[in-house]
Amino acid sequence: MRKEFPxxxxxxxxxxxxxxxxxxxxxxxxxxxxxxxxxxxxxxxxIGLGVINLTLIHGKKIMRRAPGYYNSIVLxxxxxxxxxxxxxxxxxxFHHKWIFDNIFAPMDATLYGIIAFFxxxxxxxxxxxxxxxxxxxxxxxxxILLGSAPIGEAIWGYWGDVRxxxxxxxxxxxxxxxxxxxxxxxxxxxLRVMLGxxxxxxxxxxxx
Amino acid sequence: xxxxxxxxxxxxxxxxxxIWSFLYRDxxxxxxxxxxxxxxxxxxxxxxxxxxxxxxxxxxxxIGQGRWAYVIPIVLGLLLYTRFIPSxxxxxxxxxxxxIGYGAGYYLAFNAKPFLGQxxxxxxxxxxxxxxNQLLFFICILSALVYFFFTVSKEHPAMGYASQFGKVVILIxxxxxxxxxxxxxxxxxxxxxxYVLQEWLxxxx
Amino acid sequence: xxxxxxxxxxxxxxxxxxxxxxAFLFPLGLPVKIGxxxxxxxxxxxxxxxxSLVWVGAEYDVSSKPELDPQVVAxxxxxxxxxxxxxxxxxWLRGPxxxxxxxxxxxxxxxxxxxxxxxxxxxxxGTTTNLRLMTSNIMEGxxxxxxxxxxxxxxxxxxxxxxxxxxxxFRHIIVVETGSPGSREYLGIVSAEKGIPMSVATLTxxxxxxxxxxxxxxxxxxxxxLRGAAEYEILVGKPGRGASxxxxxxxxxxxVFFLVVIGxxxxxxxxxx
Amino acid sequence: xxxxxxxxxxGVFVPGNVAPFFxxxxxxxxxxxxxxxxxxxxxxxxxxxxPGLEAIDExxxxxxxxxxxxxYTPGLGExxxxxxxxxxAMLGHVAKRCAQYDTRLLQTNxxxxxxxxxxxxxxxxxxxxxxxxxxxxxxxxxxxxxxxAYAASVLGMYERERPAANIMFGAFWAESLLFAEGxxxxxxxxxxxTANTHQIPFFVxxxxxxxxxxxxxxxSAYLSKEPxxxxxxxxxxxxxxxxxxxxxxxxxxxxxxxxxWLTGILTK
Numbered sequence: 001m002r003k004e005f006p007x008x009x010x011x012x013x014x015x016x017x018x019x020x021x022x023x024x025x026x027x028x029x030x031x032x033x034x035x036x037x038x039x040x041x042x043x044x045x046x047i048g049l050g051v052i053n054l055t056l057i058h059g060k061k062i063m064r065r066a067p068g069y070y071n072s073i074v075l076x077x078x079x080x081x082x083x084x085x086x087x088x089x090x091x092x093x094f095h096h097k098w099i100f101d102n103i104f105a106p107m108d109a110t111l112y113g114i115i116a117f118f119x120x121x122x123x124x125x126x127x128x129x130x131x132x133x134x135x136x137x138x139x140x141x142x143x144i145l146l147g148s149a150p151i152g153e154a155i156w157g158y159w160g161d162v163r164x165x166x167x168x169x170x171x172x173x174x175x176x177x178x179x180x181x182x183x184x185x186x187x188x189x190x191l192r193v194m195l196g197x198x199x200x201x202x203x204x205x206x207x208x
Numbered sequence: 209x210x211x212x213x214x215x216x217x218x219x220x221x222x223x224x225x226x227i228w229s230f231l232y233r234d235x236x237x238x239x240x241x242x243x244x245x246x247x248x249x250x251x252x253x254x255x256x257x258x259x260x261x262x263x264x265x266x267x268x269x270x271i272g273q274g275r276w277a278y279v280i281p282i283v284l285g286l287l288l289y290t291r292f293i294p295s296x297x298x299x300x301x302x303x304x305x306x307x308i309g310y311g312a313g314y315y316l317a318f319n320a321k322p323f324l325g326q327x328x329x330x331x332x333x334x335x336x337x338x339x340x341n342q343l344l345f346f347i348c349i350l351s352a353l354v355y356f357f358f359t360v361s362k363e364h365p366a367m368g369y370a371s372q373f374g375k376v377v378i379l380i381x382x383x384x385x386x387x388x389x390x391x392x393x394x395x396x397x398x399x400x401x402x403y404v405l406q407e408w409l410x411x412x413x
Numbered sequence: 414x415x416x417x418x419x420x421x422x423x424x425x426x427x428x429x430x431x432x433x434x435x436a437f438l439f440p441l442g443l444p445v446k447i448g449x450x451x452x453x454x455x456x457x458x459x460x461x462x463x464x465s466l467v468w469v470g471a472e473y474d475v476s477s478k479p480e481l482d483p484q485v486v487a488x489x490x491x492x493x494x495x496x497x498x499x500x501x502x503x504x505w506l507r508g509p510x511x512x513x514x515x516x517x518x519x520x521x522x523x524x525x526x527x528x529x530x531x532x533x534x535x536x537x538x539g540t541t542t543n544l545r546l547m548t549s550n551i552m553e554g555x556x557x558x559x560x561x562x563x564x565x566x567x568x569x570x571x572x573x574x575x576x577x578x579x580x581x582x583f584r585h586i587i588v589v590e591t592g593s594p595g596s597r598e599y600l601g602i603v604s605a606e607k608g609i610p611m612s613v614a615t616l617t618x619x620x621x622x623x624x625x626x627x628x629x630x631x632x633x634x635x636x637x638x639l640r641g642a643a644e645y646e647i648l649v650g651k652p653g654r655g656a657s658x659x660x661x662x663x664x665x666x667x668x669v670f671f672l673v674v675i676g677x678x679x680x681x682x683x684x685x686x
Numbered sequence: 687x688x689x690x691x692x693x694x695x696x697g698v699f700v701p702g703n704v705a706p707f708f709x710x711x712x713x714x715x716x717x718x719x720x721x722x723x724x725x726x727x728x729x730x731x732x733x734x735x736x737p738g739l740e741a742i743d744e745x746x747x748x749x750x751x752x753x754x755x756x757x758y759t760p761g762l763g764e765x766x767x768x769x770x771x772x773x774x775a776m777l778g779h780v781a782k783r784c785a786q787y788d789t790r791l792l793q794t795n796x797x798x799x800x801x802x803x804x805x806x807x808x809x810x811x812x813x814x815x816x817x818x819x820x821x822x823x824x825x826x827x828x829x830x831x832x833x834x835a836y837a838a839s840v841l842g843m844y845e846r847e848r849p850a851a852n853i854m855f856g857a858f859w860a861e862s863l864l865f866a867e868g869x870x871x872x873x874x875x876x877x878x879x880t881a882n883t884h885q886i887p888f889f890v891x892x893x894x895x896x897x898x899x900x901x902x903x904x905x906s907a908y909l910s911k912e913p914x915x916x917x918x919x920x921x922x923x924x925x926x927x928x929x930x931x932x933x934x935x936x937x938x939x940x941x942x943x944x945x946x947w948l949t950g951i952l953t954k
Contacts, residue, residue: 002298006305013306014313021317022707024694033542037265038281039310042303043764043799044261045285047254050798052292053828054250060824068846071243078247086255096255098216104248105475106220106403107241110227111834112476113397115860116665117231117429118867119390119888121422124672125870126891128418128680136376137383137890142670144387148617148640150443151663160446165341166384167621173345174381175621175883176330177352177374178899180929182881183323185903186768187713188922190312193771197721197915198906200778201304201803203810227838231426234845242842249832260538288802304765304803311766320706324952327929329625331936331949346937353930358904359731359920360927378898384621386887392480392617394433394665395639395658399479401433412437422871476834476860618884 003203007196014194054079140166210410221408224400348377418679425672432668436661443663445656450627451644453634454612455491458585463496465584468577468609470599471501471508473591477616481589482515483642483654484614488587489516491649493523493530498570500583501533501560502547504540504594509533509560512589528559528568535560541598547577548603578607585633586611596623600631614641695954704954712928717921724917733919738877738895739908745851745875746783754850755790755825756780759840759865761880762833763857765799769881773856774807775906776879780853781811785820792847793826796836801828837861841868848872854889855879855902866892879905 013035020031058072066072086096127138146152147163192198212218226241269275284303291300332346354367355374362371405411458467469488473481492499501516503509513533525531534555537543547554551565551574558564565571574581586609588596596613604611610633613623617638626632636645639662642655695701724730749756758780763770777793784791793808795801805826812821829839841864852869854862854877862878862885869876870892878889879897889896897905900922907915936948 002301006301009302010305010309010312013309014316017310017313018317022700022703023698024700025698027700034277035310036542038278038284039307039766040261041265041278041281042285042288042307044257045282046288046799046802047250047257047831048798049288049802050250050795050828050831051254053798053801053826054246054830057824057827068239071239074240075243075247078244079251082248082251083254086251087258090259091252091256096252099248100252102216102219103223104245104252106400107223107227107245107838108832108834109396109476109478110224110400111838111864112860113393113400114227114231115863116390116393116397117422117426118863119393120429120669120672121425122863122867122870122888122891123386123390123669124420124425124676127673127676129677130680133376133379137379137386138673140380140383141387141887142673144384145390145666146670148388148391148638149662149666150445150640150659151666153446154443154663160448166380167388168624169341169345170348170377170380171384171621172381172625173348174352174377174379175385176326176349177355178378178381178883178886180323180326180330180353181356181900181926182883182903183319183326184713184922184925184929185900186315186319186881187323187710187925188717188918189772189903189906190315190768191714191717192906192915192918193308193312194316197918198771198775200774200810201308201806202301203814230841232423234842239842242838245832245835246830246839249830249835253831288799291802291805300802301806304799304806307765307799308771308803311764311768311771314766315768316710320710321703324705324709327932328936328949328952330933331940331946333937333940335941349933350930353926353933356900357923357926358733359916359923361731362734382887382890382898385618385884386891388621389618389884389887390669391662391665392638394662395479395617396476397429398433398436398658398661398665401430402437405434405437 006202007199010196010199011194014190051079051083140170212408212410217407221404224404347373352377352381414682415679415684417675418677418683420672420676428668428672429665432664433661436664437657440657441660441663443660445640445643445647445659447644447647448641450634451636451641452648453627454587454636455645455648457610457612457633458488458491458497459495461495461497461584464582465497466574466582467492467497467499468583468586468603469499469501469512470586470588470590470595471503471512472505472595473508473511473589474505475507475511477591478511479658480616480638480642481591481614482511483639483658484636484645485512485515485589486519486653487642487645487649487651487655488614488636489519490651491645493519493525494649499531500570500574501531502555503536504544504598505591506536508589509535513560529570532565532568532570533560534565540594541602544594544598545602548607549576551576551581577603577609579609583607583609585609587614588612589614590619591616592619596626596632600626605631612636702954705952709952713921713925716924716928717918720917720921720924721914722917724913727913730913730916730920733904733908733916736897736901736904736908738879738897738901739905741875741877741895742780742853742909743783745853745877746780746787746789748875749850750787750789752850755792755847756784756851756853757792757794757840757844757847757849757869757874758853759794759856760800760804761854761856761858762796762836762861763800764797765803767857769857769902770797770800772903772905774803776853776855776902776909777804777807778811779905779909781808782815785812785815785817788817788820790822791825792843792849794836794840794843795826795828796831796833798828798831801826833859833861837864840865844868844872850874852876854893855897855905858882858885858889860885863888863892869893 020026058075061072062069089096129135144163147159152159226237230238265278270278287299287303291297330349332342334342351370351374354370362368501512543554588599590596612633613635615637620637623635627635639655639658643659646652646655695704746756760773809821812818829836852874858880876893877895878893879902881899904919907919939946939948
C-alpha cells in the first residue's frame with residue numbers, strides 16, 4: 001500500500017491522459033477537462049503547505065532571535081494581514097489591489113530589470129576568446145546584439161542582414177537540434193517516471 | 209514637471225530603489241524589501257487561488273450542480289497535509305504520485321505532435337530560396353543531432369567531425385540567443401529608470 | 414592592460430545606470446529602418462474595410478509592459494485611425510487590464526466609444542479551453558459579461574457577433590504575446606481552424622522563434638520588441654516610446670560590446686592566460 | 687466540454703493524432719526493447735562522458751571541504767513539468783551525497799507541491815544514506831509562488847548562507863541569470879541544467895558546467911549507472927537515429943514526385 005499503490009496511481013493517471021488525448025471515443029468522454037480541473041484543484045490546495053513552511057521557518061527564527069528576526073516578524077505580519085484581507089475582499093478589493101499594483105508590481109518589475117545588470121557582467125566575464133569555440137559563441141552574440149539595435153545598421157548597412165542570416169540558418173538549425181533532443185529526452189523521462197523506474201520520492205532510482 | 213505628490217508613485221519608486229540598492233551590496237533595506245516581497249506574493253496568491261480554483265468548484269460545481277466527484281481531488285489535495293502527522297505521513301504519497309503521473313502522461317500525450325511538427329519542418333526544400341543556405345541549414349541540423357548522441361560511438365572520423373561541427377552550430381545558436389535577449393532585459397530596466405526619472409522625479413517630460 | 418579583464422561588478426553597474434540616464438536626457442534620434450515583417454502587418458490592417466472586427470489577444474503580464482505597451486499603443490492608433498473595431502480578450506490574467514488602461518485614453522483621442530467602437534471582453538479562466546469555446550460561442554466563453562462585469566448584450570458592438578469566426582465579422586487577429594499561451598495557441602485553435610489571418614506583437618527575444626511561422630505565411634507578420642514598436646509608430650505617424658527607446662537600446666548594445674572588447678584586451682594581454 | 691469534430695481517423699483516433707500516437711508507440715517499443723535487454727543482462731553501451739554530471743560530486747565535495755552549504759533549486763516548474771520530474775531524481779542523488787559527506791543542503795522552492803515532493807525525496811535519500819538523523823526539514827524552504835519574489839529571496843539567501851556549490855536543475859525562466867550570476871559573485875561552483883532553450887545561454891555564460899537540453903534527462907541513468915535506466919537512454923538514441931533518417935528521407939522526397947507523402951503521413 002505504501003509503495004505499490006502510489007505507483008499504480010501514477011500509471012493510471014498517465015494512461016488516462018494519454019488515452020483520452022489519442023482515442024476519439026475516450027476523448028469525447030471529456031476526461032481531459034475533468035483531469036485538468038482536478039489537478040488544478042490539488043495544486044491550489046497545496047499552497048497551504050507553502051504558508052505553513054513560511055510560518056514554521058520564520059516563526060522559529062523569531063523564537064530563536066536569529067539574526068534578522070525582525071524581518072521575519074514583518075514577513076509574517078504582512079503575509080497574514082495581506083492574505084486575510086484578500087480572503088475578505090478578494091484580490092480585486094480596492095486596498096488589496098492597490099498594494100499589489102503599487103508595491104508588489106513595481107518591485108517585481110525592478111527585479112526583472114535587474115537582469116540587465118547581471119547580463120552585462122555575465123557577458124563581460126564569460127565572452128573571452130579562450131578557445132575557438134568560445135570565440136564562435138562570442139562573435140554570434142555580438143553580431144546579434146549590435147544588429148538588434150539601430151546602431152548596427154548605422155555602422156554598416158548590411159549588419160541587419162547578417163543578423164537575420166545567423167538567426168535564420170545556424171540559430172534555427174542549432175535550436176532545432178536541441179529541441180528535437182529535448183523532446184526525445186522528455187519522452188524517455190516521462191516514460192521512466194510512468195514505469196516507476198524513477199521514483200526518488202518513494203525511495204530509490206532504478207529498476208529494482 | 210516636478211517631483212510626484214501621488215503616494216502610489218512614491219510607494220512604487222521607493223520599492224524600486226530598495227531593490228536597486230542590492231546592486232551596491234546586501235543591506236537592511238533590501239532585506240526588508242525581500243521579505244515584504246515574499247509575504248505579498250504569498251498573501252496575494254492564497255486568496256487568488258482560493259477564489260479562482262477552490263471557491264467556484266465548491267460553490268458552483270459541487271453544491272450548485274451536484275458534481276460531487278470533486279471530492280476526490282479535494283481529498284487527495286488534503287492528504288498532502290498528512291505529512292505533519294508522522295504515523296500517517298505516507299498517505300501524502302498518493303496525491304504526489306497521482307499528480308506526477310498526470311504530468312508524465314500529459315507530456316507523452318501532448319508533445320508527440322509538436323515533435324513531429326519539428327521533424328517535418330526540418331525537411332529541406334532546396335528548390336525554395338538560396339541553395340547554399342538550404343544546404344547549410346540541412347547540414348547544421350543533422351550535425352546538431354549527432355552532437356547529442358549519448359551511447360553511439362563517435363570514434364569514426366565522420367561521426368567525430370559531424371559532432372564537432374554540431375557543437376559549433378549549437379554554440380552559435382546559444383550565442384545568438386544570448387545576444388538577442390540582452391536588449392530586452394535592458395528595456396525592462398529602462399522602463400523602471402524612466403518611471404523613476406519621469407513619474408517620480410519629474411526630470412524628463 | 415591586464416586589469417581590464419578584472420573590472421569589479423560595481424563600476425559596470427554604474428556604467429549601466431549612466432547609459433540609461435544619458436539615453437533619456439539626450440536622445441540621439443538614430444534613424445530606424447522599417448522591416449518587412451512589420452510592414453506586412455501594417456498593410457494587412459490598412460487594407461481592411463472600416464467597421465471590420467479585429468480580435469486582440471492581450472496575452473501578457475506586467476513584467477513585459479516596457480516592450481509590449483508601445484506596440485499596443487501604435488497598433489491601436491492604427492486600428493482607430495482606420496475605423497476598425499477591436500475586441501480585446503486575454504487568457505493571461507492581467508493582460509486585458511493592462512490593455513484597457515493604455516487603450517482608453519487613445520480611444521478618447523479618436524472619439525471612439527466603448528461598447529460601440531471597441532470592447533474588452535476581459536480575462537476569463539480556462540486558458541486554451543476557453544479560447545476554443547470562443548470560436549464557437551463568445552457569449553458562453555465570456556461568461557456573458559465584459560471586462561467590467563457588465564452584460565455583453567448591452568453593447569451595440571456585440572450585435573450579431575456570435576463567435577470568433579469570419580461569419581461574425583472578424584477579419585484579423587492580433588496576439589500580443591509574452592510566452593505561452595500565446596501565438597501558437599491562437600494559431601492552432603483559431604487562425605488555422607477558422608481561416609482568420611493573424612499577426613503577432615512579441616518580445617525581441619521571441620522574434621527568431623516566430624520567424625518560421627511568418628515565412629510560411631501562417632502569421633501575416635510580426636512586430637518584435639521596442640524596435641518593432643518604433644517601426645510601427647513611424648508607419649502610423651505617431652512617434653512615441655518605441656522611437657525614444659531604440660536610442661537607449663543602441664547605447665546599451667554599444668556598452669555591452671565595449672565591455673566585452675576591453676575584457677578581451679585584458680585577457681589577451683594577460684601573461685597568465 | 688468540447689467534442690472532437692468530424693469522424694474518428696482510422697475508426698478510433700482523434701483526427702490529427704494518428705501519427706503522434708504511432709510515433710510514441712515506436713518510441714516506447716524501442717525503450718522497452720532496450721530495458722528488456724538490460725534486464726536480461728545483455729551488453730548495454732555506456733553513456734558518453736557528460737562533464738556537468740561528473741562535476742556534481744566534485745562540487746559537493748568542495749562545499750564539504752570549505753564547510754559551506756550546497757544550494758539546490760528545481761526552478762519554477764510545476765510537479766507536472768517533465769523537467770521537474772527529472773529534477774527529482776537529481777535531487778535524490780545530490781541529497782544522498784550531502785548526507786554521506788555530512789554537508790548542509792539548502793533546497794529552495796517556489797512551488798508548494800514540488801516542495802512537498804522534494805521533502806520526501808530528500809528524506810528518502812538521507813534514509814538510504816543511513817543518516818536519517820541528519821535530515822533537517824528546516825533547510826527545505828518555500829519562497830512564495832511568484833518568480834521574482836523567489837529570486838529576490840534566493841539572492842538574499844546567497845548573501846547570508848554563502849553556499850559553495852549551486853546546483854540549478856529543472857525548468858527555469860528569466861530568473862535563471864539572477865540565480866546563476868548571483869552564484870558566480872559568491873564564487874560557488876555552479877552547475878546549471880534546463881531544457882528551456884531561452885535560458886541555456888545564460889547558464890552557459892554564468893555557470894562552470896551546463897547541461898544542455900536533453901543532457902539533463904540523461905542524469906538519472908548516468909549517475910546511477912543502472913543498466914535498465916541506461917537502456918532507456920539507448921532507446922532514446924535509437925529514436926534519434928530514426929529522426930535523422932526521417933529528415934534525410936523527407937528532404938529527398940521533397941524533390942521527388944509531386945507531393946511529399948512522408949509529410950502527409952507524419953501530420954495525419
